[in-house]
Amino acid sequence: MHNTLMEALQMEVKEKSKDLVTIAMPVTGNVKQPVGFLHGGATVALAETAASIGGMEHVDTRSQAIVGMEINCNHLKAKKDGVIVAKATPVHIGKRTMVWNIHVEDEHGELVAISRCTLGVINQ
Template identity: 70%
Template sequence: MQALQMNIKHTSKELVKVDMPVTDSVKQPMGFLHGGASVALAETAASIGGMQHIDEKTQAVVGMEINCNHLKAKKDGILTAKASPIHLGKTSMVWNIEIEDEKKQLIAISRCTLGIINL
């Protein structure tokens, strides 16, 4: 999170918001936001959300699968990932993540499956 300058803005069991600036460190060679940075932002928001539903002393959440549709290119600005749960099971969770820019334009959508493991 620190390397990509991500900041947690809101955390609850129903919604997590994480911001990330579009800087040179998250751009691909043509100067646009790298899709991998969007995916990292999405999985971070989902994982923080997943942690709200487990006992962190005895369990952890791990990414099992993630997909991401990149809908709009960005060269600058601030992105906000908004993660909300779709499914909360005993051994897995599925989270929906929408990534918007500072103008509330939808930049990417993602779905992330988290596994719940015992420590």
């Protein structure tokens, strides 16, 4: 994932399958808002990345790609340090669209955010 947002934000895939994708991201200065808390946009980027990687497990990547169509995110807990982990699971896997639920937890297993992402399946 060289020269990608994943690299810039130090995201690390921990688990990848058709049914579950788990990605960790450290809460560093690169992902904080000016007052020192985890930026909501970084959390959303992590959530969409986890869903997208899961979506790629369901398509032929030689001829198809996954793109984000819509994402929502409820931020439930502020973080200033540590690690957050996105766990994405599929709700709907269709030929043209997919819907994924993503729970974002901290290193203690506490819920930081919950998100739902709709993906589009496109031809390359």
